[in-house]
Amino acid sequence: xxxxxxxxxxxxxxxxxxxxxxxxxxxxxxxxxxxxxxxxxxxxxxxxxxxxxxxxxxxxxxxxxxxxxxxxxxxxxxxxxxxxxxxxxxxxxxxxxxxxxxxxxxxxxxxxxxxxxxxxxxxxxxxxxxxxxxxxxxxxxxxxxxxxxxxxxxxxxxxxxxxxxxxxxxxxxxxxxxxxxxxxxxxxxxxxxxxxxxxxxxxxxxxxxxxxxxxxxxxxxxxxxxxxxxxxxxxxxxxxxxxxxxxxxxxxxxxxxxxxxxxxxxxxxxxxxxxxxxxxxxxxxxxxxxxxxxxxxxxxxxxxxxxxxxxxxxxxxxxx
Ligand code: ADP
Ligand code: MG
Numbered sequence: 305x306x307x308x309x310x311x312x313x314x315x316x317x318x319x320x321x322x323x324x325x326x327x328x329x330x331x332x333x334x335x336x337x338x339x340x341x342x343x344x345x346x347x348x349x350x351x352x353x354x355x356x357x358x359x360x361x362x363x364x365x366x367x368x369x370x371x372x373x374x375x376x377x378x379x380x381x382x383x384x385x386x387x388x389x390x391x392x393x394x395x396x397x398x399x400x401x402x403x404x405x406x407x408x409x410x411x412x413x414x415x416x417x418x419x420x421x422x423x424x425x426x427x428x429x430x431x432x433x434x435x436x437x438x439x440x441x442x443x444x445x446x447x448x449x450x451x452x453x454x455x456x457x458x459x460x461x462x463x464x465x466x467x468x469x470x471x472x473x474x475x476x477x478x479x480x481x482x483x484x485x486x487x488x489x490x491x492x493x494x495x496x497x498x499x500x501x502x503x504x505x506x507x508x509x510x511x512x513x514x515x516x517x518x519x520x521x522x523x524x525x526x527x528x529x530x531x532x533x534x535x536x537x538x539x540x541x542x543x544x545x546x547x548x549x550x551x552x553x554x555x556x557x558x559x560x561x562x563x564x565x566x567x568x569x570x571x572x573x574x575x576x577x578x579x580x581x582x583x584x585x586x587x588x589x590x591x592x593x594x595x596x597x598x599x600x601x602x603x604x605x606x607x608x609x610x611x612x613x614x615x616x617x618x619x620x621x622x623x624x
Pocket of ligand 1: 308312316328329330331332333389390391392420421422423424425
């Protein structure tokens with residue numbers, strides 16, 4: 305882009321309080337000084353207009369969410385976020401769009417003291433790739449493969465809200481203005497559970513963030529750990545808005561984009577976890593247990609197995 309340099313200077317160069325950046329935006333590459341005795345944690349995610357967010361998404365929300373989904377990956381590892389790079393492909397250099405996008409991006413970046421240290425700007429369909437880098441004490445990453453038999457399975461927040469927003473946007477649901485506002489906020493402004501992930505270091509076994517739906521993401525933990533799970537359907541945390549909807553449970557089980565954490569831990573660390581989550585003001589609900597018996601089973605309020613087909617999630621036919 306001819307005006308690329310001016311654009312970057314204007315919208316993406318911010319001073320940061322961080323003292324671990326030797327070279328930031330403006331050279332051929334960033335030079336960072338990672339903390340001693342920590343492991344580095346890297347994640348990258350691409351958002352494509354019309355694929356990962358609806359065309360109607362406000363640019364400020366796009367800026368926020370492009371960083372939030374990456375921070376959510378760091379949260380799921382238990383990492384402290386530190387630096388980010390941003391590869392931006394734009395159809396036009398629209399100043400108003402850039403102003404809003406950068407407001408959303410930096411609003412969240414400043415909240416977690418994440419510095420934007422580099423990137424790339426090209427002309428093309430609207431595509432945003434953010435890479436984040438964080439760190440954590442050596443060998444304390446929360447891995448998908450670490451679930452053990454007897455672990456409780458827990459989730460943060462409520463599930464299905466973002467999925468309901470997508471159905472409302474496509475005209476499949478009727479919601480009041482207040483309900484629509486609530487679910488759109490959950491879709492466009494997901495809270496990365498950074499503090500929760502940090503609190504889980506050293507006390508949780510396995511963790512993952514819910515980007516593709518509870519069942520799909522929990523299955524990643526089960527496959528990686530070689531375990532099974534028993535879930536209690538009536539324990540799955542639903543907001544009032546989702547609870548009122550026909551098929552609300554189905555949304556909570558199979559719709560993505562909530563960016564809550566699902567994690568497992570043994571009974572011995574449960575009290576510690578609940579205490580820490582209460583301190584940081586994050587709600588946590590136990591939804592089931594890890595079992596050595598492979599497969600994912602869901603039970604209704606009467607303790608009867610629910611056929612997984614009824615949840616509408618077909619990918620599991622082989623696993624049940
Ligand atoms: P090069 O050709 O060496 O890759 P660029 O002209 O692409 O250099 O970028 C110049 C500087 O601006 C680099 O430090 C790069 O990291 C930074 N930069 C480019 N685009 C972005 C962006 N969208 N966000 C943040 N930094 C960017
Ligand atoms: Mg470049």
